[in-house]
Amino acid sequence: MISAANTLAAEANSPLMPHVYELVVGSFAFLVVFLVVGKILTPRIQKTLAERTEVIEGGIKKAEDAQAEAQRTLEQYRAQLAEARQEAARLREEAREQGAQIKAELRDEAQAEARRIIETAHAQIEADRQQALTQLRGEIGRLSTELASRIVGESLEDEARQRRVVDRFLEELEARPEAVR
Amino acid sequence: MTPLVLVAEDAFTAPGPSIFDFPPLYEGAPYWLTKPVIFAVVGALLVSALAWSAFANPKLVPRGMQNIGEMGYQFVRDQVARPFLGKDAERWMPLLLSLFFLILLWNFFGVIPLIQIPIASHIAFPIVFAATIYILKIYLGIKHQGFGGYFKNMMFPPGLPKAIYVLLAPIEFLSNLIIAPFTHAVRLFANMFAGHLILAFFSAVGFWFLFEKLTPLGSGLGVVGVVMTIAMTGFEMFIQFLQAFLFTLLAAMYIGGSLHADH
Numbered sequence: 236m237i238s239a240a241n242t243l244a245a246e247a248n249s250p251l252m253p254h255v256y257e258l259v260v261g262s263f264a265f266l267v268v269f270l271v272v273g274k275i276l277t278p279r280i281q282k283t284l285a286e287r288t289e290v291i292e293g294g295i296k297k298a299e300d301a302q303a304e305a306q307r308t309l310e311q312y313r314a315q316l317a318e319a320r321q322e323a324a325r326l327r328e329e330a331r332e333q334g335a336q337i338k339a340e341l342r343d344e345a346q347a348e349a350r351r352i353i354e355t356a357h358a359q360i361e362a363d364r365q366q367a368l369t370q371l372r373g374e375i376g377r378l379s380t381e382l383a384s385r386i387v388g389e390s391l392e393d394e395a396r397q398r399r400v401v402d403r404f405l406e407e408l409e410a411r412p413e414a415v416r
Numbered sequence: 417m418t419p420l421v422l423v424a425e426d427a428f429t430a431p432g433p434s435i436f437d438f439p440p441l442y443e444g445a446p447y448w449l450t451k452p453v454i455f456a457v458v459g460a461l462l463v464s465a466l467a468w469s470a471f472a473n474p475k476l477v478p479r480g481m482q483n484i485g486e487m488g489y490q491f492v493r494d495q496v497a498r499p500f501l502g503k504d505a506e507r508w509m510p511l512l513l514s515l516f517f518l519i520l521l522w523n524f525f526g527v528i529p530l531i532q533i534p535i536a537s538h539i540a541f542p543i544v545f546a547a548t549i550y551i552l553k554i555y556l557g558i559k560h561q562g563f564g565g566y567f568k569n570m571m572f573p574p575g576l577p578k579a580i581y582v583l584l585a586p587i588e589f590l591s592n593l594i595i596a597p598f599t600h601a602v603r604l605f606a607n608m609f610a611g612h613l614i615l616a617f618f619s620a621v622g623f624w625f626l627f628e629k630l631t632p633l634g635s636g637l638g639v640v641g642v643v644m645t646i647a648m649t650g651f652e653m654f655i656q657f658l659q660a661f662l663f664t665l666l667a668a669m670y671i672g673g674s675l676h677a678d679h
Contacts (some may be wrong), residue, residue: 236496243597249607250433250436250537250539250605250660251602252539253538253539253540254448254538254540256447256453257447257452257456257540257541258449258543258544259455260448260457261456261458261540261541261543261544261545262544263460264459264460264541265459265460265514265518265544265545265548266455267460267461267464268460268463268464268517268518269510269511269514271464271467271468272463272464272467272471272510272513272514272517272518273511273513273514274510276468276470276472277471277473277489277509277510277514278466278472278510279472279473279507280471280474280476280485280486280489281506283474283475283476284489285477285487287476290476324610335477343446357492379474386616391602398453401631402534
């Protein structure tokens with residue numbers, strides 16, 4: 236009897252023979268874990284991981300966009316800079332040309348002015364000379380007459396004759412250029 | 417050394433399979449209320465609680481428990497689900513993750529002080545998992561390949577000489593439908609069973625020769641027992657992880673094989 240019971244007990248305790256109550260408990264435990272971890276929690280972490288991937292990809296995209304924008308701006312800036320430099324060079328050239336033109340104009344003007352002044356001076360000098368000549372002629376006539384009358388000692392009674400003598404004398408005088416110049 | 421052990425009247429006896437037998441917790445308790453049952457339930461609740469603290473309110477920038485949980489999730493997804501299920505990986509993650517986490521914690525119970533019983537060393541628990549996967553495998557196979565198609569793809573893989581099928585068909589049938597679920601469960605069970613036995617043996621050696629029967633000759637052996645217990649505990653933790661991983665991996669492989677015939 237006892238040995239039979241022992242054999243039965245040993246068989247029941249064979250490590251390869253599952254206990255029914257452990258099958259039940261194991262199924263229950265697995266079910267609980269599957270419901271909580273699998274059905275409730277796994278979708279949550281999957282959603283979060285997917286969102287994270289999206290955020291990271293979005294961040295990368297944003298950074299790329301920003302970089303492209305910066306590149307565009309830089310190119311724009313460079314283009315503007317080049318344009319400005321060209322413009323500046325153009326303006327400088329223009330200014331130089333203008334300056335040169337102005338200088339030339341001023342020189343022309345100054346030369347014209349100088350010429351004018353010289354001409355005026357010449358005219359003035361001519362006029363003065365003429366005046367001096369005329370004055371001198373009268374003076375010389377008078378002085379000569381006076382001198383002649385003093386020398387001759389007689390007054391030339393006839394005005395007309397006197398003038399003719401003077402004129403003749405002056406013409407002779409003029410015939411010799413070095414006398415006036 | 418052996419005579420020394422055997423001569424003494426209260427000789428050292430190595431722990432045997434009986435260490436896996438647990439009486440009811442207390443006098444008059446129901447027969448099913450044993451230590452493994454209690455810790456199986458505790459393990460299930462603990463896994464749920466830990467997973468809850470990690471994943472209940474997940475953040476885009478993970479902190480604390482979520483980091484650990486994500487490590488586990490990504491390990492199962494990248495090492496188990498994706499290689500065998502490809503684009504179906506996400507869909508089967510709930511099952512695979514539950515399997516992996518529960519088996520892993522139940523296995524770790526083998527080395528946690530005071531608990532010290534790997535739940536899977538009682539074959540009923542691996543049988544639950546293996547049977548679930550087995551039923552799922554056949555259901556999915558018939559659903560995705562048709563009843564005839566499933567058995568035809570299993571037993572008559574195309575591209576072989578006709579004569580081979582005489583030999584191959586029964587082997588494939590046996591291996592897929594009889595042996596596979598059996599080894600699936602027994603592999604996990606046997607590893608945990610043997611590991612626990614080894615730990616029990618070395619710790620019994622250490623305890624016996626250093627505390628119960630401390631003798632100058634035996635103390636060296638006791639030290640060896642203690643050192644080996646520590647070393648084997650480390651090794652056992654590796655095996656516990658490996659078996660949880662392997663069981664989940666095989667589950668993914670069976671599911672993947674049923675979803676797509678040419679796997």
